[in-house]
Amino acid sequence: MAKVLMKGNEAIAEAALRAGAEGYFCYPITPQTEVAEYLSKRMPEVGGMFLQGESELAVGNMLFGAASTGKRVFTTSSSPGISLMQEAISYMAGAELPAVIINIMRGGPGLGGILPAQADYFQAVKGGGHGDYRTLVLAPSTVQEAVDLTMLCFHLAQKYRNPVMMIGDGMIGQMMEAVEFPDSYEEPPLPSTDEWAATGALDRKARIIKSLFLDPLGLENNVLILEKKYQQMIREEVRCESYKISAKNKILIVAYGTMARICQTAIDELEAEGVSVGLFRPISLYPFPEKEILKEATRKNIKSVLTIEMSMAQMMEDVERAIQGRRPVHFFGRTGGIVPTPEEVKEQVLKLLTVKHRSSKKKS
Amino acid sequence: MLVISPVKQHRLPTFSKSILIIVGGYGSGKSEVAVNLSRQLVNAGSAPVAIADLDIVNPYFRSREASEQLTSLGIRTINPTGGQHYADLPIILPEVKGAIEQRQGVLVLDVGGDDVGARVLSSLSESFIEDTYEMLLVLNGNRPFTADLDGCLKMINDIESSSRLKFTGIVSNTHLLEETTVQIALDGLELARQVSRRSDLPVAFLSGLREIIECDEFDNVDVPILPLERLLLKPWESSAGDE
Known part of the structure; x- marks a missing residue:
């Protein structure tokens, strides 16, 4: 058809x-x-x-x-x-x-x-x-x-x-x-x-x-x-999808629904600026793709996880549960009908990367 | 200020009437045609241009979402304001009736989809004076209910009876959003011509995304052409469309 x-x-x-x-x-x-x-x-x-x-x-x-x-x-x-x-x-x-x-x-x-x-x-x-x-x-x-x-x-x-x-x-x-x-x-x-x-x-x-x-x-x-x-x-019945996940990623974004598409735009634009970020998109929310997220989040190159929602850190609880404290899980979201823009997503990613640089400098 | 500068000089649509009513089925692309037409009219520079969002059936993706851009071009936008901007209530501002009756410059009316959306016109129909308006049917042959001649004729009939106004022309706007091809737009024009023959309504113009409509296949088309720039974007398209 x-x-x-x-x-x-x-x-x-x-x-x-x-x-x-x-x-x-x-x-x-x-x-x-x-x-x-x-x-x-x-x-x-x-x-x-x-x-x-x-x-x-x-x-x-x-x-x-x-x-x-x-x-x-x-x-x-x-x-x-x-x-x-x-x-x-x-x-x-x-x-x-x-x-x-x-x-x-x-x-x-x-x-x-x-x-x-x-x-x-x-x-x-x-x-x-x-x-x-x-x-x-x-x-x-x-x-x-x-x-x-x-x-x-x-x-x-x-x-x-x-x-x-x-x-x-x-x-x-x-x-x-x-x-x-x-x-x-x-x-x-x-x-x-x-x-x-x-x-x-x-x-x-x-x-x-x-x-x-x-x-x-x-x-x-x-x-x-x-x-x-x-x-x-x-x-x-676990279903999920990933986007631009690679060994170059330092941050793993987790988002679902149309929020994931906004993140994809942000990821494409960041890539053009030389920043590599991957996206994990749960398609089944119950059952939640716990093992799959854990596997992606605990790869050596991943420093932290960023959950992005059009709600106030609801899915984040499942992301945290899946990752079992093995990586820091951050949150960004808008709600009430406000849809985050690709620019806002990029800003959050860049902010996280700067924080990371600072803390690694302290260690050295 | 944004100015449309066509790469190719097609014959752009022009109108002698002061009110342009843009009507059609859901998803025909009425709002995109209405905002682009307003831009083109202001660019032609002949008269002050105003656009009124009369969509009382859709809660999202309405022409009012482009009002900031349109205002910056010097177009007067007539939309509900404040919290009602976001409502899906049948709000018809008194300014709309005023603008129809005053007939200063050009007024573009962006009406909601199908006969249900066009019903709003019947409450205003006494303000319209015959021969002072164009009522244009925006046709998209890739929408389920206007995919063939019978569907299009039914749409004309349904909208005319709910709006209590008669159509004066057809806009061929067949598209599949970003998946539109030259062939899709050409097939749509053929459908619009068939509808035109059966309904006795002229094809007022052909519209489509600029990158499609400026292909050589459209060089010898015998109707005016309105190239469209997408102004009503989905959130993940926002950055790409800002160039």
């Missing part, structure tokens, strides 16, 4: 359809409303279900119910809306249901603003709802990657029977880029939903899909079943 120019939100919507999404539940919120607008036209064309709820609270629970049928279902929203869905996400994790949740993040906390931010990292990665559960979290940095990861989300949700989340800052949803959709959607084989899905009990025993386990041993057992899946995710 030839490339088309699409807004991130439209591309996400189209990608979901091509991955076989049959049910979409939503409530409008900037900056992701175009997903709903697009699907209000397209969902009926493919015979799927488009339903606007009365609130995100309703949407979360519609998703819970629809996911119980084993069909591919999803929702999209932005930060405050995703907060309202946390209870349902926890219930779906507890009941082992596949669902895709896409958060096109805006500035917070509270009602915040409508400009791009990455401030829902903790909410997505650490589990915004209650209980011992995890959500698999992916973060694209281009519209094309948003297409690819949206499709992957549906596969992973079915593979693990667990909520899977994709998070992108508002820019991912709002910007236009050239994208290409695969002619046909192919994915590795998946376990059948026949064993568990609520599909009508006319000719079989009724099934109860629930997250309630009053017997503590039963509840502990359920949590252990979930835990086993999360361990499998850690083994099989």
